[in-house]
Amino acid sequence: MKLHGYYRSSASYRVRIALNLKQLHADTAYVHLSRNGGEQFTPTFSSLNPQHLLPVLEDGGAVLTQSLAIIEYLDETQAGQKLLPADALGRARVRQLAMVCACDIHPLNNLRVLNYLTGPLALSQEQKNAWYQHWTHLGLAALEAQLASGAHTGMFCHGDTPTLADCCLVPQVYNARRFQCDLALYPTILRIVAHCEALPAFQHAHPDAQPDAE
Amino acid sequence: MKLHGYYRSSASYRVRIALNLKQLHADTAYVHLSRNGGEQFTPTFSSLNPQHLLPVLEDGGAVLTQSLAIIEYLDETQAGQKLLPADALGRARVRQLAMVCACDIHPLNNLRVLNYLTGPLALSQEQKNAWYQHWTHLGLAALEAQLASGAHTGMFCHGDTPTLADCCLVPQVYNARRFQCDLALYPTILRIVAHCEALPAFQHAHPDAQPDAE
Numbered sequence: 001m002k003l004h005g006y007y008r009s010s011a012s013y014r015v016r017i018a019l020n021l022k023q024l025h026a027d028t029a030y031v032h033l034s035r036n037g038g039e040q041f042t043p044t045f046s047s048l049n050p051q052h053l054l055p056v057l058e059d060g061g062a063v064l065t066q067s068l069a070i071i072e073y074l075d076e077t078q079a080g081q082k083l084l085p086a087d088a089l090g091r092a093r094v095r096q097l098a099m100v101c102a103c104d105i106h107p108l109n110n111l112r113v114l115n116y117l118t119g120p121l122a123l124s125q126e127q128k129n130a131w132y133q134h135w136t137h138l139g140l141a142a143l144e145a146q147l148a149s150g151a152h153t154g155m156f157c158h159g160d161t162p163t164l165a166d167c168c169l170v171p172q173v174y175n176a177r178r179f180q181c182d183l184a185l186y187p188t189i190l191r192i193v194a195h196c197e198a199l200p201a202f203q204h205a206h207p208d209a210q211p212d213a214e
Numbered sequence: 215m216k217l218h219g220y221y222r223s224s225a226s227y228r229v230r231i232a233l234n235l236k237q238l239h240a241d242t243a244y245v246h247l248s249r250n251g252g253e254q255f256t257p258t259f260s261s262l263n264p265q266h267l268l269p270v271l272e273d274g275g276a277v278l279t280q281s282l283a284i285i286e287y288l289d290e291t292q293a294g295q296k297l298l299p300a301d302a303l304g305r306a307r308v309r310q311l312a313m314v315c316a317c318d319i320h321p322l323n324n325l326r327v328l329n330y331l332t333g334p335l336a337l338s339q340e341q342k343n344a345w346y347q348h349w350t351h352l353g354l355a356a357l358e359a360q361l362a363s364g365a366h367t368g369m370f371c372h373g374d375t376p377t378l379a380d381c382c383l384v385p386q387v388y389n390a391r392r393f394q395c396d397l398a399l400y401p402t403i404l405r406i407v408a409h410c411e412a413l414p415a416f417q418h419a420h421p422d423a424q425p426d427a428e
Contacts, residue, residue, distance in 0.1 A: 050359035051314065051352075062303055066317065069309035076302045088290045089276055095283035099316075100265065103280065107321040116348070127335065134330070138265075145264035 001026040004048065004056040006033050007210035010106060010171035011067040012055040016210075017167045018071040020201035022080035026057070030212040033111055068095075068102055071164055083164045094158045097146065097165035101172040105139035109175065132179045140176065143169070144186040153188065155195045162196060170196050174207065215240040218262065218270040220247050221424035224320060224385035225281040226269040230424075231381045232285040234415035236294035240271065244426040247325055282309075282316055285378055297378045308372050311360065311379035315386040319353035323389065346393045354390065357383070358400040367402065369409045376410060384410050388421065 003019070003026040005012030019026055031039045031054055039045060040052040049056050049065050057064045057073075064070045075083045084091050107113070109132050117123045117131060147153045157165035173193050176183060183190055196202045207213055217233070217240040219226030233240055245253045245268055253259060254266040263270050263279050271278045271287075278284045289297045298305050321327070323346050331337045331345060361367045371379035387407050390397060397404055410416045421427055 049356075051318065051356040053318070062306075064306050064310065066310040066313040068317075069306045069313060072309060073302055073306040076305070088287055091290070092276075092278050092283045092287040095286060096278065096280040099280040099283060102313075103282075103317050103321050104265065104267070107317050108327065113322065116345070120344070120348075121335075121337065121341065123335065130334070131330070134334075142263075142265040 002029055002058040003027070004029045004031050004045070004054060004058075005210075006031050006054050007207040007213045009033065009054040010110075010175055011053070011102075013171040013174070013205060013207060014067045014102075014167045015055050015057065015070050015074075016205035017162075017170065017202055018074055018083055018164070020205050021083060021162055021167070022074060022078055024074065024078055024080065028211075032212070068098060068164070068168075071167060075164075081161065083162070083167065085158060085163065090152065090158060093150070093152060094163045094165045097143065097157050098168040100139050100143050100146075101168040104142075105135055105172055106175075108135040109179075129179065133181050136172075136176050136179070136181045137185075140172075140181075140183070140186050140189060144189055147188040147192065153192075156192055162199070162201070166192065166196050169193065170202055216243055216272040217241070218243045218245050218259070218268060218272075219424075220245050220268050221421040221427045223247065223268040224324075224389055225267070225316075227385040227388070227419055227421060228281045228316075228381045229269050229271065229284050229288075230419035231376075231384065231416055232288055232297055232378070234419050235297060235376055235381070236288060236292055238288065238292055238294065242425075246426070282312060282378070282382075285381060289378075295375065297376070297381065299372060299377065304366065304372060307364070307366060308377045308379045311357065311371050312382040314353050314357050314360075315382040318356075319349055319386055320389075322349040323393075343393065347395050350386075350390050350393070350395045351399075354386075354395075354397070354400050354403060358403055361402040361406065367406075370406055376413070376415070380406065380410050383407065384416055 003015060005028060031045060033040060046052060048063055055067055057070045064073055071083060084094055114128055117128045152158050154160040156162045157169060170193055217229060219242060245259060247254060260266060262277055269281055271284045278287055285297060298308055328342055331342045361371060366372050368374040370376045371383060384407055
């Protein structure tokens with residue numbers, strides 16, 4: 001397997017965590033999102049993913065995109081710790097928690113969107129940061145409510161082993177810290193993230209631990 | 215089962231299509247997204263979904279949110295036509311196509327985001343429309359490339375029966391048309407959507423066919 005990623009791409013970070021949790025090895029191809037106008041726009045990468053987005057996982061002849069689809073694929077085809085629960089309601093809950101990050105926070109705050117705010121829309125850094133914090137807080141507040149009241153919340157988002165939901169939550173919190181979001185309002189999230197960050201699988205997936213970190 | 219939805223919510227529209235394809239009945243609760251300051255903010259609805267987003271599916275005592283998680287849950291627990299393929303690579307491809315809409319187009323263009331653009335950011339209608347069209351075209355162009363070149367593309371996004379990917383594509387195209395996006399660049403998408411629109415399951419899920427349509 002080969003993972004095309006970038007140290008600070010949080011969708012790549014999700015897949016790195018999943019690979020580590022399942023104790024799988026993937027070679028890495030580094031795609032720098034801003035150098036040379038963005039290496040995601042080279043003809044070679046564009047032929048792999050016409051969306052010009054990371055990550056991409058190559059597995060044999062197959063080319064997979066979209067981090068959540070990749071993680072579900074790994075969970076279905078590879079041995080190791082399961083990242084989705086065995087019961088349908090549990091799977092629905094884990095996917096739902098993952099999608100709060102993957103559908104409702106991250107897409108609004110990734111690099112291409114921030115570049116549009118400060119480029120074509122000519123907004124100020126202050127407006128950009130307010131935008132970032134607005135969507136982060138809306139999403140994390142909802143997650144906090146769901147996790148704090150959820151009967152299935154355990155040491156991790158769902159029970160006492162990490163799942164797809166934790167693979168998404170940890171990169172989201174990493175991003176929120178980079179953008180100075182005040183996380184004190186989210187004690188359940190902070191407790192879960194602390195449990196995650198104590199595990200080598202999460203530590204080794206951290207952006208700062210990647211060979212392409214700057 | 216009870217579906218909390220709104221005729222023009224495209225995430226609700228996705229679930230309506232899935233229910234119809236699987237020939238399932240759900241009672242409907244109508245949540246008007248702009249009347250009375252938005253009925254998604256009432257205490258009753260907020261207790262169901264602290265994200266204040268549609269749809270919500272109640273099944274027995276369970277409360278499910280996030281349209282893609284709901285559709286996967288229905289597919290796993292209910293009889294009827296399968297909306298995810300039987301093979302892992304096929305499932306990955308269908309999820310990936312669905313997530314281009316659900317993660318990379320729709321979250322940037324839904325009502326709360328457009329309201330932020332014209333409210334706090336005080337952008338013009340022209341800037342809002344340019345934003346809308348920008349993200350729609352980026353996503354649809356990538357989808358067109360993936361669908362036009364995909365060996366598994368058939369009458370529908372994946373093979374010759376509708377899947378989760380078609381449940382997402384049709385509402386996205388409905389939205390694109392509402393916002394006057396030129397779709398002539400996407401012949402494969404238009405061909406697939408025409409096949410979908412010929413089916414009663416899609417026709418009966420259309421916003422205009424809902425009792426709460428205005």
